[in-house]
Amino acid sequence: MSKYQRLAQQVSQQIEQQVWQPGQRLPSLRRMAADSGLSLMTVMNAYQLLEQQGRIEAVPRSGYRVKDLPASRPALSSAATHVRDQVSINNFAYQVLQASNQPGLLPLGSAFPDPNLFPLRALARGLGRASAALAEHPIDHLPPGSLALRQAIARHYSRNDMTISPDDILITAGAMEGLNLALEAVTQPGDWVVIEAPAFYGALQAIERLGLRAIAVATDPKQGMQPEALADVLKRYPVKACWLMSRYQNPLGFCLSQQRQQALYELFCAHDVWVIEDDVYGELAPPGARAPQPMKAIDQQQRILHCGSFSKSLAPGFRLGWVCAGEQLQRLAQRQFIATLSSSAPEQQAVAAYLDSRPYQTHLRQLRSTLHQRKQGLLHWLHQCMPANVHINDSQGGYFIWLALPDGGDAIELYHQALQLGISLAPGALFSADPMLQRGVRLNASYPLSDKLRNALQQLARLMA
Amino acid sequence: MSKYQRLAQQVSQQIEQQVWQPGQRLPSLRRMAADSGLSLMTVMNAYQLLEQQGRIEAVPRSGYRVKDLPASRPALSSAATHVRDQVSINNFAYQVLQASNQPGLLPLGSAFPDPNLFPLRALARGLGRASAALAEHPIDHLPPGSLALRQAIARHYSRNDMTISPDDILITAGAMEGLNLALEAVTQPGDWVVIEAPAFYGALQAIERLGLRAIAVATDPKQGMQPEALADVLKRYPVKACWLMSRYQNPLGFCLSQQRQQALYELFCAHDVWVIEDDVYGELAPPGARAPQPMKAIDQQQRILHCGSFSKSLAPGFRLGWVCAGEQLQRLAQRQFIATLSSSAPEQQAVAAYLDSRPYQTHLRQLRSTLHQRKQGLLHWLHQCMPANVHINDSQGGYFIWLALPDGGDAIELYHQALQLGISLAPGALFSADPMLQRGVRLNASYPLSDKLRNALQQLARLMA
Numbered sequence: 001m002s003k004y005q006r007l008a009q010q011v012s013q014q015i016e017q018q019v020w021q022p023g024q025r026l027p028s029l030r031r032m033a034a035d036s037g038l039s040l041m042t043v044m045n046a047y048q049l050l051e052q053q054g055r056i057e058a059v060p061r062s063g064y065r066v067k068d069l070p071a072s073r074p075a076l077s078s079a080a081t082h083v084r085d086q087v088s089i090n091n092f093a094y095q096v097l098q099a100s101n102q103p104g105l106l107p108l109g110s111a112f113p114d115p116n117l118f119p120l121r122a123l124a125r126g127l128g129r130a131s132a133a134l135a136e137h138p139i140d141h142l143p144p145g146s147l148a149l150r151q152a153i154a155r156h157y158s159r160n161d162m163t164i165s166p167d168d169i170l171i172t173a174g175a176m177e178g179l180n181l182a183l184e185a186v187t188q189p190g191d192w193v194v195i196e197a198p199a200f201y202g203a204l205q206a207i208e209r210l211g212l213r214a215i216a217v218a219t220d221p222k223q224g225m226q227p228e229a230l231a232d233v234l235k236r237y238p239v240k241a242c243w244l245m246s247r248y249q250n251p252l253g254f255c256l257s258q259q260r261q262q263a264l265y266e267l268f269c270a271h272d273v274w275v276i277e278d279d280v281y282g283e284l285a286p287p288g289a290r291a292p293q294p295m296k297a298i299d300q301q302q303r304i305l306h307c308g309s310f311s312k313s314l315a316p317g318f319r320l321g322w323v324c325a326g327e328q329l330q331r332l333a334q335r336q337f338i339a340t341l342s343s344s345a346p347e348q349q350a351v352a353a354y355l356d357s358r359p360y361q362t363h364l365r366q367l368r369s370t371l372h373q374r375k376q377g378l379l380h381w382l383h384q385c386m387p388a389n390v391h392i393n394d395s396q397g398g399y400f401i402w403l404a405l406p407d408g409g410d411a412i413e414l415y416h417q418a419l420q421l422g423i424s425l426a427p428g429a430l431f432s433a434d435p436m437l438q439r440g441v442r443l444n445a446s447y448p449l450s451d452k453l454r455n456a457l458q459q460l461a462r463l464m465a
Numbered sequence: 466m467s468k469y470q471r472l473a474q475q476v477s478q479q480i481e482q483q484v485w486q487p488g489q490r491l492p493s494l495r496r497m498a499a500d501s502g503l504s505l506m507t508v509m510n511a512y513q514l515l516e517q518q519g520r521i522e523a524v525p526r527s528g529y530r531v532k533d534l535p536a537s538r539p540a541l542s543s544a545a546t547h548v549r550d551q552v553s554i555n556n557f558a559y560q561v562l563q564a565s566n567q568p569g570l571l572p573l574g575s576a577f578p579d580p581n582l583f584p585l586r587a588l589a590r591g592l593g594r595a596s597a598a599l600a601e602h603p604i605d606h607l608p609p610g611s612l613a614l615r616q617a618i619a620r621h622y623s624r625n626d627m628t629i630s631p632d633d634i635l636i637t638a639g640a641m642e643g644l645n646l647a648l649e650a651v652t653q654p655g656d657w658v659v660i661e662a663p664a665f666y667g668a669l670q671a672i673e674r675l676g677l678r679a680i681a682v683a684t685d686p687k688q689g690m691q692p693e694a695l696a697d698v699l700k701r702y703p704v705k706a707c708w709l710m711s712r713y714q715n716p717l718g719f720c721l722s723q724q725r726q727q728a729l730y731e732l733f734c735a736h737d738v739w740v741i742e743d744d745v746y747g748e749l750a751p752p753g754a755r756a757p758q759p760m761k762a763i764d765q766q767q768r769i770l771h772c773g774s775f776s777k778s779l780a781p782g783f784r785l786g787w788v789c790a791g792e793q794l795q796r797l798a799q800r801q802f803i804a805t806l807s808s809s810a811p812e813q814q815a816v817a818a819y820l821d822s823r824p825y826q827t828h829l830r831q832l833r834s835t836l837h838q839r840k841q842g843l844l845h846w847l848h849q850c851m852p853a854n855v856h857i858n859d860s861q862g863g864y865f866i867w868l869a870l871p872d873g874g875d876a877i878e879l880y881h882q883a884l885q886l887g888i889s890l891a892p893g894a895l896f897s898a899d900p901m902l903q904r905g906v907r908l909n910a911s912y913p914l915s916d917k918l919r920n921a922l923q924q925l926a927r928l929m930a
Contacts, residue, residue: 006795094799097607107603115600127811128593134782135580138572141782142562173638173784176806205803317599317606317810319638319784330471334559338670341641344809345782346592 003038004045010091011046012055015066019092019412019429019438026056026064027416035099035419093201093430096415100424106453109415109424111250113399113446115316117370119363123315123350130349141345143333145171145322149352153308153322156355162297168326170333173343175280175309175321180206181332181339182305182323183241186274187212191240194233196225198431198440200250200278203243215239216432221393221402224249224256227263234271241274246295248281251431251442252402253395261295268303275304280321281398283313287369291397302326310351313364318347371399375445382443385458387465399446405439405464414441417463421456468503469510475556476511477520480531484557484877484894491521491529492881500564500884558666558895561880565889571918574880574889576715578864578911580781582835584828588780588815595814606810608798610636610787614817618773618787621820627762633791635798638808640745640774640786645671646797647770647788648706651739652677656705659698661690663896663905665715665743668708680704681897686858686867689714689721692728699736706739711760713746716896716907717867718860726760733768740769745786746863748778752834754861767791775816778829783812836864840910847908850923852930864911870904870929879906882928886921 014020027035032043047064050056056064100109140146150166157164172178179202187193189211195203197216207214215237218229225244233239244264246256256264268275277295285291296306305328309321320343325332336342354360379401382392389406405411411427418425428440447453479485492500497508512529515521521529565574605611615631622629637643644667652658654676660668662681672679680702683694690709698704709729711721721729733740742760750756761771770793774786785808790797801807819825844866847857854871870876876892883890893905912918 091799094802097802100604110604112603115603118599120599121597124593124596124811127596128589131589131592131782132586134583134585138577138580138781139565139575173805173808177804180804202803209800209803316603317596319805319807319809334556335674337559337562338667338674339642339645340638340784340805342784343638344784344812346589347809347811 004042004049007032007036007038007042007046008049008053010095011050012053014092015055020066021435022066024066024410024412025059025062026066028063031416035416036095093205096424096426096430099419104422105419106423106456107447108418108443108453109426110444111426112316113312113371113444114448117367117446118314118316119354119359122359122363123318123354126350126354127346130353131346133349134345137345137349141171141348142342143170143337144329145169145343146345146348146352149348149355150322152352152355157324160291160293160297162293164296164324168324168329170323170325170329170336171343171348172307172321172323172336173340174311174319175278175307176202177319177336177340177343178307178309178321178323178332179203179243179276179278180209181335182276182307182325182328183207183212183243184210184335185325185328185331186276186305187240192237194230194239194242194244194273196244196249197434198251198428198437199243200245201430203278204431206243216434219249219252220254221252222254222395224254224260225264227260227267230264230267234267234273239271239273241276242268243276243278244295245278245281247279247291248284248395248398248400250278250281250398251400251426251440252393253398253400255292255397256295258292261298265295265298265303269301273303275299277304277306279306280309280312282308283364283368284371284398285368286372286397287365289396296324313367314354314360315347315351318351319343320347320351371446372397374448375399375401377449378443378445381449381454381457385461387461390464399444401443401445403441403443405441407439409439409464411439411441414460414464418456418460421459423453423456423460469507469514472497472501472503472507472511473514473518475560476515477518479557480520485531486900487531489531489875489877490524490527491531493528496881500560500881502563558670561889561891561895564884569887570884571888571921572912573883573908573918574891575909576891577781578777578836578909579913582832582911583779583781584819584824587824587828588783588819591815591819592811595818596811598814599810602810602814606636606813607807608635608802609794610634610808611810611813611817614813614820615787617817617820622789625756625758625762627758629789633789633794635788635790635794635801636808636813637772637786637788637801638805639776639784640743640772641667642784642801642805642808643772643774643786643788643797644668644708644741644743645674646800647741647772647790647793648672648677648708649675649800650790650793650796651741651770652705657702659695659704659707659709659738661709661714662899663716663893663902664708665710666895668743669896671708681899684714684717685719686717687719687860689719689725690729692725692732695729695732699732699738704736704738706741707733708741708743709760710743710746712744712756713749713860713863713865715743715746715863716865716891716905717858718863718865720757720862721760723757726763730760730763730768734766738768740764742769742771744771745774745777747773748829748833749836749863750833751837751862752830756862761789778832779819779825780812780816783816784808785812785816833862836911837862839913840864840866842914843908843910846914846919846922850919850926852926855929864909866908866910868906868908870906872904874904874929876904876906879925879929883921883925886924888918888921888925 029043033040150169154166193212196219218226279294296304306324391404393402415425415427426442428438494508498505615634619631658677661684684690744759761769771789856869858867880890880892891907893903
């Protein structure tokens with residue numbers, strides 16, 4: 001397949017998943033060329049191919065716009081749920097990441113916290129020590145992973161009043177590998193998987209990769225997944241697993257109350273649904289507050305594979321996460337052994353040594369405090385400059401802010417406009433196929449509110465008004 | 466599935482792949498319990514279940530032995546090839562790895578070189594520096610990976626008279642991830658893949674994981690894959706890809722001559738076969754000699770995805786490899802982005818900084834010299850103590866020695882006996898389903914020849930005689 005065919009295929013997939021909606025204008029040739037890194041000629045060929053295929057139409061003097069979708073497209077199944085037989089978020093997510101990759105861009109679309117907030121020098125010393133002593137533990141890093149690290153994680157759970165055995169923990173190459181392994185272990189291709197609406201795009205990608213089918217269940221921006229909507233879906237579909245976040249959800253930021261956790265958990269147990277609990281933001285409670293417990297804490301029936309990571313709370317750029325996998329551990333470990341062998345040996349040793357230290361507790365306190373201040377600062381500025389019809393969804397903890405554009409608002413268009421202004425954004429289409437949620441935008445509030453950022457946001461707000 | 470059912474399934478799969486052959490005794494209850502970490506009761510239940518299923522039979526006062534396989538088992542397709550419709554090496558490979566994991570065991574079964582042979586302190590300093598400076602390159606490690614590292618790898622190729630662009634290189638979490646991504650990118654489930662006989666078990670595992678079908682092509686212990694046998698297979702099967710090693714092959718140790726590379730490559734091109742070239746031992750030429758070029762060097766038609774790693778030549782325990790993927794790069798990068806996101810940021814920076822340094826060239830010289838000495842030492846000792854009917858396959862470079870047991874020899878039995886003597890071995894069943902090759906044993910010659918090792922090998926030789 002040549003470059004222009006590949007681009008045409010990408011855009012075609014994006015039209016299918018409503019990244020580009022019927023009637024909407026595609027980016028100009030010039031803009032698409034700049035964004036994709038392809039030549040003008042390649043983009044022109046791609047657009048012409050799409051026109052031949054009947055996906056888009058030329059509009060005199062204003063480029064191309066998307067034609068109506070073919071009738072075979074699945075409809076919304078009910079107000080509460082949105083069924084996506086074939087998930088295809090991956091190309092677009094990758095494209096957004098690549099676009100955000102440009103140096104000098106203000107990374108509001110990034111999923112990663114500001115790396116300057118982390119104890120990089122202390123970790124560097126730990127990494128150096130661990131690497132120099134590697135010959136002492138030549139194979140300790142192989143699955144299930146370093147015993148010292150699994151013990152340190154178990155102690156960390158116990159500080160949260162949870163009893164987890166080191167033998168139930170598998171160390172993975174970041175949470176992403178852990179989440180993928182967990183989902184793979186409890187599903188077969190074609191199975192139905194429940195996700196939140198909106199959900200972390202990694203969930204959608206994993207579902208796509210494994211040939212699964214996703215059902216997004218209505219999710220309240222403050223309260224989380226709605227038990228009634230979930231009950232309805234579980235009655236109608238043979239759901240095998242649910243992927244959710246119980247604390248500081250990405251992209252909305254809510255925590256599930258204990259009561260709601262219990263209600264959802266009982267439904268999962270009643271319908272034999274495995275739960276993949278993505279808890280990578282669990283440490284990021286606001287200062288002074290105690291984070292609620294994750295759903296894993298009430299997992300009497302061993303239905304929850306609980307996934308964590310150090311990349312949001314301690315060591316960005318390290319590829320180190322874990323799954324509390326219980327009796328599924330051997331299955332996961334075998335799959336990891338095949339696919340990536342293991343995660344990094346020195347990183348495992350270095351983090352194991354750091355986790356129990358006093359500086360770690362000090363770091364966490366500072367991190368939570370700084371993130372809170374920065375988020376409040378950005379919220380304040382957004383309330384000042386954003387048009388009144390843009391809804392700003394506040395949340396406690398974490399570092400994401402979710403904006404909802406008004407009826408007719410176009411987050412993809414905004415994403416392209418923001419790139420021109422030097423800001424990256426994460427448009428709602430990354431997190432949901434629901435047209436209403438696609439009017440959302442996720443902002444990363446972990447960076448300092450510089451004058452440059454203020455000005456760029458103000459300009460963006462003017463464009464939106 | 467409960468523990469005893471899982472064990473029964475494992476043993477059943479092993480019987481299918483001839484790890485345990487018809488008529489052969491299974492390990493005693495006690496030994497299986499010790500090896501698997503399961504209770505005696507669990508093992509007993511598993512054996513009874515297998516007996517009910519007709520896979521094994523009780524032999525009064527001598528435990529259980531394997532019954533004849535059901536007739537549906539696929540037969541050998543010809544003398545030159547062995548077809549494996551369903552590969553199932555993974556459980557056994559994982560089990561061998563776990564068994565070799567015990568501290569104090571002499572790691573002759575290990576695939577990894579002695580970690581004391583590596584510049585751990587220099588790497589530690591580099592890792593520390595890279596980690597402390599992480600905020601300067603917050604997302605440089607994301608796919609396709611650090612530009613500095615890709616440039617350093619491209620320069621490394623150019624020292625081998627090969628021109629590879631940094632833009633064609635994808636950094637992966639070790640070679641294992643790279644090889645898996647490469648195979649996934651060029652195949653669909655059900656496709657046929659050619660491998661060597663014997664082949665690195667990672668190839669078999671990847672094939673199993675992706676739902677592919679493997680054909681092992683006759684491979685000469687000194688010359689490598691036989692072009693006539695390959696031609697025969699390519700005529701009869703719609704082969705999509707071939708996974709092979711052109712330099713210091715695992716487990717046999719040979720390098721492909723230029724002439725043979727050319728002959729094989731022409732066959733691949735003529736039949737539109739993608740080549741996954743696993744070149745992780747490519748640096749380990751004997752001292753004074755120049756390593757032959759990999760097959761990638763003659764890849765005029767862009768059919769070869771060339772995979773390398775630093776874990777055998779520079780940084781054991783790091784999870785850092787690469788694929789020279791050419792025009793397949795975007796496909797691989799997107800899949801990596803979904804599955805593990807990226808490899809470690811500090812490891813990428815640290816290795817990039819080290820690769821161009823003078824100490825690296827010094828290290829490589831020393832490594833090659835030490836590995837050669839150790840291998841010669843072990844070869845000498847094996848020739849002294851092994852029974853005359855055990856064939857010792859010598860090879861230039863790398864650190865593996867392949868033993869072939871005589872007719873009737875049982876490498877699995879030998880593996881269990883060696884464990885009792887405190888030595889781990891890698892039995893032939895890990896590398897092939899061919900009963901003749903299953904009489905092979907791979908030894909890791911990278912460790913010093915201690916008195917303990919000499920004695921243990923001598924004892925083992927007595928058992929074999």
